[in-house]
Amino acid sequence: MSLLTVSDLTVSTADGRTLVDGLSFSIAKGHRLGLIGESGSGKSLTALAVTGLLPPGLRASGTVLLDGTPVIGANERSLNRLRGRVAAVVFQEPSTALDPLMRLGNQVAEPLRRHQGLRGAALRAAVASALEEVALPARVAHAYPHEVSGGQRQRAAIAMALACRPALLIADEPTTALDVTVQAEVLALLDRLVAAHDMALLFVSHDLAVVGKVTDEVVVLSSGRAVRTGPLRAILADPQDDYTAALVASARRLDEALGGAL
Ligand SMILES: Nc1ncnc2c1ncn2[C@@H]1O[C@H](COP(=O)(O)OP(=O)(O)OP(=O)(O)O)[C@@H](O)[C@H]1O
Ligand SMILES: [Mg+2]
Secondary structure: HHHHHHEEEEEEOOOOOOOEEEEEEEEOOOEEEEEEEOOOOOOOHHHHHHOOOOOOOOEEEEEEEEEEEEOOOOOOHHHHHHOOOOOOOOOOOHOOOOOOOOHHHHHHHHHHHHHHHHHHHHHHHHHHHHHHHHHOHHHHHHHHHHHHHHHHHHHHHHHHOOOOOOOOOEEEEOOOOOOOOHHHHHHHHHHHHHHHHOEEEEEEOOEEEEEEEOOOOOEEEEEEEEEEEEHHHHHHHHOEEEEEEEEHHHHHHHHHHHOOOO
């Protein structure tokens, strides 16, 4: 059975505009999928709909099953049981996930307390190991988000997302807001952690070259619709439609500039 099944997912506004249109895909346990498309194509709304986090005013229809549990129409209580444990999200802006008024160690502790019931010394040890896993120095636990670098903030957000060992990690442009060198480090970290813990990954990006570093299978999204689904290699070899060809061309330009071999 799939860990994530999305079928005929549609997201629309109250006044009837369709933003995601009949999207279907699935991810099996331990597998990876890239969701790629230009700005405004509906990638983030898809990621949010999958975890029941759509902003007020938007409506989802269709079916989303997370580990067999329906997400669309589910109440907050059953969604909270899934979040962090079955699926966790890392956003483009680490500040989205972090509370500016709370020390980072306490924020990483939150899901461990809630889902695993850890307290006291056991909780402190789990926080320390979660920070160590993302290569953050122990002192970061005492820092507030604004006291660390952007890369460190994203590492802390990753530590929080992974604290309860979710079966599925959803990463929505997790490196886009970072400096280029930090981007590569954070991407490599995510890649390593997802592999080490045998997690499934839904990786969202506008950049094929970045997606290609972490996954072989992609869905190409255009104006809320899937225009292509399949192995990245086949899409690079034969983009078929103009939209996908443009994504491939821009990825090749970027990759060449970076000295890569896409
Ligand atoms: N709360 C909202 N209300 C109305 N329209 C919205 C809302 N959020 C997003 N949209 C619209 O839905 C479309 C898809 O948005 P989405 O954020 O999913 O795009 P995206 O593919 O993630 O783009 P980007 O690469 O820029 O992050 C866009 O046209 C956007 O303007
Ligand atoms: Mg987005």
